[in-house]
Amino acid sequence: MQNTPSFTVEEATRKLESYCAYQDRCHKEVVVKLKGMRMIPQAIDHIIAHLIQENYLNEERFAQSYARGKFKYKKWGRNRITTELKLRQISHYNIKTALKEIEADYHTVFHELADKKWEQTQGLPPQKRKKKLLDYLLYRGWESHLIYEKINDLAS
Template sequence: MTQLYKSYSVTEATKKLESYCVYQDRCHKEVITKLREMRMIPEAIDQIMGQLIQNNYLNEERFAKSFARGKFNIKKWGRNRIVNELKQRDISKFNIKIALEEIDNGEYYKTFNALAKKRLTEIKEKDVQKRRKKLADYLFYRGWESNMVYEKIGELIPFK
């Protein structure tokens, strides 16, 4: 069975990718993946990427900032998780640093405290050690720093 692929001209692909980038901030890696899925040749990919960057449809710093803000405000992720996710998207160290500055320190600690307390009320485990572990695992998975996690667990679930 032959598979038919739609082929795009550079102009068509550029228009399609402009819409893709306008809908939501994208990183370079996502856009390149999309262009490869569209079966564009490397020269066309380079040309389209250049146009998207030049016309400000694609801006890695803007992407990193909005990603950090969104994941912190909506998903309540800590800095470690945000950094790791940005690294997986090949965002530069420089842009990651700038993105983390989008998170207010006061808000960061307030969110962490609220998240830890809320999660603790949801843990039905009776055994103190297991309660501590469940809370720690949850907070680590969300990317919160270990010193903060251990300190908060000591405060919320002290050893008897």
């Protein structure tokens, strides 16, 4: 058997306070971390309740910072951000709130990203160029209707 250290509830609580203070976390990440520390379900519930009460753990704040970060640095669209938040078991309400964080710059970033990729594909045949742009933007989670409109604008 592996020699994994065991933690008291107090030790685990302190460790998770630091874990959550370092960067916003979702409930799922915290539960996985606690299970990795071999905590029993009652202890997990107790620690999570404490983290929520002390505002170390806040799903809405996590969703908002996640959406802002992925949009700003990775240039992800709504679809990709929504999918990733759903994988982390974030509520529909919190996902909607998070997406409001990126509304202001959404179309500007989309057009800049599409124009940049279009320039990078110069020299390719028109169909291949369109396909590359489509695949690139779909993978990053941008809505297909926006992509097709943009392709039509760029190709004409």
